Amino acid sequence: MWIIPIVFVILLISGTAFAYLMGAVSVLSFVMAGKTQFLSILPQRIFAQLDVFAFMAMPLFILTAEIMTRAGVTRSLIDFSLSIVGRFRGGLGHVNILTSVFFAGISGSAIADSAALSRTFVPEMEERGYDRYYAGAITAASSMIGPIIPPSIIMIIYGGLTGASVAALFAAGVIPGLVLAVSLMILNALIARLRNHPGGASDDLPRFWPSLKRAAPALFLPVVILGSLVLGLATPTEGSAVAVLFALIAGQFYTGLSREMIVDALEATARMTGTIFIILAAISVLGFLAGQMGWSQALADWVESIGLTGTRYLFFLVAIFLVAGMFMDTPVALSLLIPLFAPQALEQGINPIHLGIVLCFNLCVGLITPPLGKCLVVVSALTNLNYWRLAWTALPFVAVQVLLLMALAYWPEISLALPRLAGFSVD
Numbered sequence: 001m002w003i004i005p006i007v008f009v010i011l012l013i014s015g016t017a018f019a020y021l022m023g024a025v026s027v028l029s030f031v032m033a034g035k036t037q038f039l040s041i042l043p044q045r046i047f048a049q050l051d052v053f054a055f056m057a058m059p060l061f062i063l064t065a066e067i068m069t070r071a072g073v074t075r076s077l078i079d080f081s082l083s084i085v086g087r088f089r090g091g092l093g094h095v096n097i098l099t100s101v102f103f104a105g106i107s108g109s110a111i112a113d114s115a116a117l118s119r120t121f122v123p124e125m126e127e128r129g130y131d132r133y134y135a136g137a138i139t140a141a142s143s144m145i146g147p148i149i150p151p152s153i154i155m156i157i158y159g160g161l162t163g164a165s166v167a168a169l170f171a172a173g174v175i176p177g178l179v180l181a182v183s184l185m186i187l188n189a190l191i192a193r194l195r196n197h198p199g200g201a202s203d204d205l206p207r208f209w210p211s212l213k214r215a216a217p218a219l220f221l222p223v224v225i226l227g228s229l230v231l232g233l234a235t236p237t238e239g240s241a242v243a244v245l246f247a248l249i250a251g252q253f254y255t256g257l258s259r260e261m262i263v264d265a266l267e268a269t270a271r272m273t274g275t276i277f278i279i280l281a282a283i284s285v286l287g288f289l290a291g292q293m294g295w296s297q298a299l300a301d302w303v304e305s306i307g308l309t310g311t312r313y314l315f316f317l318v319a320i321f322l323v324a325g326m327f328m329d330t331p332v333a334l335s336l337l338i339p340l341f342a343p344q345a346l347e348q349g350i351n352p353i354h355l356g357i358v359l360c361f362n363l364c365v366g367l368i369t370p371p372l373g374k375c376l377v378v379v380s381a382l383t384n385l386n387y388w389r390l391a392w393t394a395l396p397f398v399a400v401q402v403l404l405l406m407a408l409a410y411w412p413e414i415s416l417a418l419p420r421l422a423g424f425s426v427d
Contacts, residue, residue, distance in 0.1 A: 018279040026285035049284035049290025059273040060240035061151045064247045065107040066265035071251035074219045077102045079206040081213035091199035092125045100142035101181045101216040104149035105222025107112040113143035122383045129198045133393040136385045140375040141397030144364045149177035161338045164352040166236040169231040169426040170417045217250035230422040283335040325366020357415040
């Protein structure tokens with residue numbers, strides 16, 4: 001079996017795509033473990049892993065984000081945010097965070113958020129007198145709001161893997177996402193005072209009502225999505241189809257949608273969806289081997305032997321997922337670790353909705369954490385900032401996010417209050 005980690009490292013260093021890497025290592029693991037007789041049923045196992053109703057919502061939400069981004073929604077959200085918080089000291093930092101809140105209701109992805117906003121905010125903040133690395137750091141940090149506020153691609157993946165209600169997960173993400181935004185704004189206000197960042201009523205700011213009118217279609221989209229789910233008018237999959245229709249109508253309101261724009265959006269959606277699904281397929285092979293070898297039961301016995309139960313087990317998972325998020329893509333980490341660790345958590349009585357919010361938030365912290373923070377990489381690449389200096393500047397924001405993560409893990413009501421209020425069964 002020692003050959004397996006060697007092959008894994010060689011393929012990783014060679015730059016092999018992660019899905020192919022995991023598939024090759026998984027098949028090799030079957031051979032080395034003497035379980036080759038089970039290889040013939042792997043296609044059935046793969047299709048069973050992907051044949052989940054909740055996963056149908058994923059490509060439609062991705063398509064919604066692609067359409068809205070191409071329609072030029074970003075500028076309207078920035079202008080509306082400027083009209084609200086641009087007058088305060090450190091105003092552009094607040095605008096950066098608030099725009100991420102609004103953009104989260106469209107994209108559902110931290111990577112998309114950081115890519116869409118970094119080209120706009122970093123040059124504009126630098127021009128207004130901000131340190132460019134601070135501008136890049138706050139852009140990367142605020143982009144983490146994207147996967148927490150619904151719709152969220154990673155929550156759909158978690159729901160598909162565990163059977164948890166995606167609608168309840170969407171509702172549960174609202175308060176943590178807003179608390180994260182407020183926390184980042186408080187930190188930005190403190191830093192703005194210490195560094196004398198610009199702001200104030202004298203700045204040239206957009207007028208509130210015209211900017212609200214311009215941003216209204218984009219702001220109304222998350223209300224349509226979440227409202228239809230909370231009121232029971234639609235399933236997440238049906239809600240995602242409504243979101244696509246709304247995005248097409250809103251796109252005409254902004255710049256107008258050409259045939260080429262729609263084709264580009266469909267192609268981008270197919271690429272992203274295919275990437276996620278092939279990763280899920282490859283990891284399902286390893287998950288099947290784990291079941292055959294009894295790895296989950298062995299983990300459960302070990303957890304019980306050292307007394308990791310309840311909240312202590314949850315904090316153990318927080319540590320595991322925090323490290324995993326530093327090195328792995330969020331969908332990959334979810335697909336690989338949830339089947340291994342989540343069953344024990346659910347058996348111990350940890351609420352599946354609470355668990356999902358904590359672990360999704362947990363992995364998202366890794367997006368702005370070295371050595372491989374994806375949002376830091378995106379911001380660094382698009383703005384020509386030194387990666388390690390950018391990562392160092394982002395550390396105060398990482399600290400705030402880790403503290404909030406601990407609070408989410410310790411107090412389940414932060415996540416569960418809104419789903420309960422909306423009538424979801426979360427007890």
